Amino acid sequence: MGFLEWLQGTWVATTVAESLWGYPTFETMHTMGMALLIGSLGLINLRVLGFKPGLKIFDTRALLPLAWIGFTLNAISGSALFVSDAVMFFNSYTFRLKIVLIILGGINAALLSRKIFSEPAQGGAAVVPTTGMKWIAGTSLVFWFGAIICGRLIAYTP
């Protein structure tokens, strides 16, 4: 517990918590990052599930940099928001569930990328999504939307 209290007392934490602009600015950043991350990963997952057959699955890898930008924005803004109230967030079961869902979503994204964006998939034959790939894509959507739901509910749940 000592560490969390130290975190909460750092300059970054008190600035975010007490300044007029700190909290809302990082929240806005977190919201835009979310739209970028979920928008781009969501599209890749939906494509694997069979939507938008006009897009070549291999070409959707062009969306990965956007997903990373969204993720980076959210890692930075999320950390700033976390330290501003570290003890509360750490003790929140909803927050912990959110982190678990993000980790699962990340593992899924890595697994799916390896399957659909690997070199042999390039050029020649188009990637045809297997049932396994579709399961990863489907559960991915559940994890990411679950993370949004948990994020919103932190303020209302233990």
Added chain:
Amino acid sequence: MMMELLQWLEHTPIAHAIRDWRWAYPALETGHYIGLSLLVGGIMLIDLRVLGFAPKLQLKSMIGLLPFVWVGFLINVTTGSLLFIYGAVNFGTNHAFWVKMICLVIAGLNALAFDLSIKRYSYDWVAAERPPPLVKTFATLSFALWLCVVTAGRWMAYI
């Protein structure tokens, strides 16, 4: 007059129902965020693609994302209206809320102009994968306006 309307809204059966059920407000807020991901996420992808990002992805398919954007929009109009009815006096007198609404209307008009430029342009820039400068301007404006909508929305709780 305005105040009376806002007060009347807050006392409608819908507003009472939202107040009485503990999970109504958090559920509506969460719905608003999911709608936002679809709406703003979809629009940002289209805007960035028009501006030249990810050139390998067909412009036609990206513009084909519009149904997702519409689903997000409908979710957010519904959840947003219910949230407004619940807190009409608070929201109706909040400057950030009105900034958000103004940006939203301009963003809507901008989207309409974008749509018309797809339908009416003398040549088919979508198939040619070559958006004219005017369309790129719409895309830039769209990105900026939606950023303003989200920013103003978040600031509502602090103003």
